[in-house]
Amino acid sequence: MARVVNEYKISQERIKQEQTKEPGIKHHEQVESKQNSFVKQVQAMTNTLEEMGNPFLEE
Numbered sequence: 251m252a253r254v255v256n257e258y259k260i261s262q263e264r265i266k267q268e269q270t271k272e273p274g275i276k277h278h279e280q281v282e283s284k285q286n287s288f289v290k291q292v293q294a295m296t297n298t299l300e301e302m303g304n305p306f307l308e309e
Contacts, residue, residue, distance in 0.1 A: 279285070299305075
């Protein structure tokens with residue numbers, strides 16, 4: 251567990267260093283193309299659930 255926490259801390263420090271060099275760097279979830287892709291995937295899943303029914307509901 252300590253190793254994972256340490257790796258996380260190191261990665262966060264690297265991100266902070268990169269962002270101070272180039273403040274325009276964004277997390278991959280902040281890029282418009284990724285957000286558009288996510289919206290399309292959610293819409294496709296919603297359509298499938300509406301057509302086939304919710305598999306999580308008990309019958």
